[in-house]
Amino acid sequence: xxxxxxxxxxxxxxxxxxxxxxxxxxxxxxxxxxxxxxxxxxxxxxxxxxxxxxxxxxxxxxxxxxxxxxxxxxxxxxxxxxxxxxxxxxxxxxxxxxxxxxxxxxxxxxxxxxxxxxxxxxxxxxxxxxxxxxxxxxxxxxxxxxxxxxxxxxxxxxxxxxxxxxxxxxxxxxxxxxxxxxxxxxxxxxxxxxxxxxxxxxxxxxxxxxxxxxxxxxxxxxxxxxxxxxxxxxxxxxxxxxxxxxxxxxxxxxxxxxxxxxxxxxxxxxxxxxxxxxxxxxxxxxxxxxxxxxxxxxxxxxxxxxxxxxxxxxxxxxxxxxxxxxxxxxxxxxxxxxxxxxxxxxxxxxxxxxxxxxxxxxxxxxxxxxxxxxxxxxxxxxxxxxxxxxxxxxxxxxxxxxxxxxxxxxxxxxxxxxxxxxxxxxxxxxxxxxxxxxxxxxxxxxxxxxxxxxxxxxxxxxxxxxxxxxxxxxxxxxxxxxxxxxxxxxxxxxxxxxxxxxxxxxxxxxxxxxxxxxxxxxxxxxxxxxxxxxxxxxxxxxxxxxxxxxxxxxx
Amino acid sequence: xxxxxxxxxxxxxxxxxxxxxxxxxxxxxxxxxxxxxxxxxxxxxxxxxxxxxxxxxxxxxxxxxxxxxxxxxxxxxxxxxxxxxxxxxxxxxxxxxxxxxxxxxxxxxxxxxxxxxxxxxxxxxxxxxxxxxxxxxxxxxxxxxxxxxxxxxxxxxxxxxxxxxxxxxxxxxxxxxxxxxxxxxxxxxxxxxxxxxxxxxxxxxx
Numbered sequence: 174x175x176x177x178x179x180x181x182x183x184x185x186x187x188x189x190x191x192x193x194x195x196x197x198x199x200x201x202x203x204x205x206x207x208x209x210x211x212x213x214x215x216x217x218x219x220x221x222x223x224x225x226x227x228x229x230x231x232x233x234x235x236x237x238x239x240x241x242x243x244x245x246x247x248x249x250x251x252x253x254x255x256x257x258x259x260x261x262x263x264x265x266x267x268x269x270x271x272x273x274x275x276x277x278x279x280x281x282x283x284x285x286x287x288x289x290x291x292x293x294x295x296x297x298x299x300x301x302x303x304x305x306x307x308x309x310x311x312x313x314x315x316x317x318x319x320x321x322x323x324x325x326x327x328x329x330x331x332x333x334x335x336x337x338x339x340x341x342x343x344x345x346x347x348x349x350x351x352x353x354x355x356x357x358x359x360x361x362x363x364x365x366x367x368x369x370x371x372x373x374x375x376x377x378x379x380x381x382x383x384x385x386x387x388x389x390x391x392x393x394x395x396x397x398x399x400x401x402x403x404x405x406x407x408x409x410x411x412x413x414x415x416x417x418x419x420x421x422x423x424x425x426x427x428x429x430x431x432x433x434x435x436x437x438x439x440x441x442x443x444x445x446x447x448x449x450x451x452x453x454x455x456x457x458x459x460x461x462x463x464x465x466x467x468x469x470x471x472x473x474x475x476x477x478x479x480x481x482x483x484x485x486x487x488x489x490x491x492x493x494x495x496x497x498x499x500x501x502x503x504x505x506x507x508x509x510x511x512x513x514x515x516x517x518x519x520x521x522x523x524x525x526x527x528x529x530x531x532x533x534x535x536x537x538x539x540x541x542x543x544x545x546x547x548x549x550x551x552x553x554x555x556x557x558x559x560x561x562x563x564x565x566x567x568x569x570x571x572x573x574x575x576x577x578x579x580x581x582x583x584x585x586x587x588x589x590x591x592x593x594x595x596x597x598x599x600x601x602x603x604x605x606x607x608x609x610x611x612x613x614x615x616x617x618x619x620x621x622x623x624x625x626x627x628x629x630x631x632x633x634x635x636x637x638x639x640x641x642x643x644x645x646x647x648x649x650x651x652x653x654x655x656x657x658x659x660x661x662x663x664x665x666x667x668x669x670x671x672x673x674x675x676x677x678x679x680x681x682x683x684x685x686x687x688x689x690x691x692x693x694x695x696x697x698x699x700x701x702x703x704x705x706x707x708x709x710x711x712x713x714x715x716x717x718x719x720x721x722x723x724x725x726x727x728x
Numbered sequence: 729x730x731x732x733x734x735x736x737x738x739x740x741x742x743x744x745x746x747x748x749x750x751x752x753x754x755x756x757x758x759x760x761x762x763x764x765x766x767x768x769x770x771x772x773x774x775x776x777x778x779x780x781x782x783x784x785x786x787x788x789x790x791x792x793x794x795x796x797x798x799x800x801x802x803x804x805x806x807x808x809x810x811x812x813x814x815x816x817x818x819x820x821x822x823x824x825x826x827x828x829x830x831x832x833x834x835x836x837x838x839x840x841x842x843x844x845x846x847x848x849x850x851x852x853x854x855x856x857x858x859x860x861x862x863x864x865x866x867x868x869x870x871x872x873x874x875x876x877x878x879x880x881x882x883x884x885x886x887x888x889x890x891x892x893x894x895x896x897x898x899x900x901x902x903x904x905x906x907x908x909x910x911x912x913x914x915x916x917x918x919x920x921x922x923x924x925x926x927x928x929x930x931x932x933x934x
Contacts, residue, residue, distance in 0.1 A: 178753045179753050179754060179756075179757045181753075182750055182753060182754065255749075255750065256750055257750060257906070258748070258750040258751040258753070258754040258755075258904070259746075259747070259748070259751045259903070259904030259905050259906045260751060260754050260755070260891070260904065261890075261891060262758075262887070262888075262891040263750075263754040265808070268811055269811050270808070270809050270810060270811035271809075271811065272809060272811075272813060272819065273811060273812050273813070274812075274813055274815050275812050275813065275814055275815060276814070276815035276816075280812075280814045280815065281812065282810075282812055283810075283811050283812035284810045284811025284812050285810075285811070286812075288811055364913050365913070366913040366914070367913065367914055367915040367916075367917075370914070370915065401909075402905075402906075402907065402908065402909030402910070403909040403910045403911070403913065404905035404906050404908075404909030404910070405902075405905060405909065405910070406905065406906065412748060412750070412906040412907070413906060413907055413909075520915040520916050521915065521916045521917075521918070521925060522915070523900075523902070523918070523922065525901060525902055526902070526909070526910040526913055527910070527913055558901075559890040559895065559896060559899060559901050560886070560887050560890040560891060562890075563886040563887070563889070563890045564883060564886065564887065567878075567882035567883065567886050568878060568882065568883065571859065571878075573782075573783050573855070573859070573882050573886075574782060574783060574784075574785055574852065574855075575785055577783075577784075577886070578784065578785065578898070581890075581895075581898070581899050582732055582898065582899055584899040584900065584901060585899070585900045585901075585923075585925060619815070620812075
């Protein structure tokens, strides 16, 4: 052992790697690839803030369309093969752990729960569940009577879902039980673990369909990456590169196409001139504030950092922040409810093996009968690692001392299901600026969240249904988790009307025509599936639209 | 508590394909943590140690005692925050500083003694009251004892304990797994490098 060697595992947090004309190659130990570089005073076509599911994808699409692109990320550029340990605590280095203040009736938990700070963003630690929206959700107000319609057409989105599923070589079932026809998944489904079979059996006992989860982790070799080895540490980062994160997919493609990615580059302000055109971004790198000039600015920081940056960019002409004519920047924050039901099985389950959610059901996303609430939910099999499981037992069940230790001893016999549940957009749920400052001297985000009665009714329905499912397969000591949430969306919604939305269907802000927002913030509603596939599909669509508009001289 | 995974030691896999170099470095550093404070003062340290004993009652036995308090102390020394904070709580270090002082004051008020000198029963009764939010007084300075208990005490102490191989052995967790993961995924199937569970009644005595 040496403290120095552990320190070396953190090196990426202190020394920028995207520099001197080269970028790290995450797929080769010690590897580098050449990377184009731009000067700060060179006016690039696009500067992109954030390199996760939204920004990483769009940076790639824009570079491949021939635009000059600089993408900035506040986080580090990791080499998973060398720097990812099998350890929940060490891997906290992937998360956004800068302070954020949470209030409301249901203060959110962020950090490891849903917030990445890395090149590749939260896709470096996401659980890889890659689901399409139910088509009706794009017109949920008109067709289902709740929320607000999207300005996007599901048939067009179906095309971009195809593109993302191919780009990530999603592994999935031969036929998907719900919704309109979709193509075969590019790679075969993964073997189901015991935790997944418990869900399958429960669904069959309850008379509903289940399926193998479409996952962004390889079930066959791809280039230099091996298939998933079922190590089970997915949400702490994949050390073998089976996970098809933006870090190993869109980012290398972007670099190859001529984009420059700058890691450890925290953007603090978007500059706008007196003609309401963005001129570039102020960012801090290596302790120094710099300014990157650009013809277009794309903000892609996810549903907290995006509104935070727009609000922190307020100036004399935009005292309430940028792109905020509607007053909706930061509002309509939607998480997804993530309650679970757990029980103890006679069989050994050993749920630490394999991706955490190998099976799921979307029954209650597609079935509208028998609901006393609007919206839907999926539920999935589970496989929490020990630290996460202890946190659930203590935080949600109130256990400590001998009672907790005894319960933890059931670890290998536990099984459970968790929902990804829709919450409704509410303007009172929002991101604002607090008085406290972070290490960059920028006001931190205050995140206010309260569930509404509809959200609670959905959770109640799901707990009742999942409990009966676990009872039907012989689980004992069944208990329900009262309080958990996941994912963040909706603080800069897209729409058809500048008075009631922040961006249009092309993710272009109504107020500042060369300012774009491309991440989960633009979701008008969230549906009952994990958002990453939809964020990437929207980014692919935005890239295609920008290319079209440029051809027509409409940029 | 019965020993369900008698003889299982995650550390035996240290030099197998289940551990990569990064994991070895991380775990070596963790196991080298000395059971002494770097951040807290002596009084707060004694209180924290007693608090850890209440939250994780470690058995006397051949296995080394996990230095949970020192692990929490290192989290404070590095100001390793979570990335979110309930608005009703002060930042990490201040919450712990205030909470440990207040806990000691509560023990003095109740039993006329320092928290770390309480009997196990008296300590656990005090913890039960903290869990229920029944502790208050000027030392808490408006911080809810229930919130401190849930968001800091159990959250931080258990996170450290379940980062230690001793805890993994206790629950039969496979431990680090890269580059080698697992092959046998079905019910009641076990790879040779996983813990063997004793059948009910066959556990080693506590």
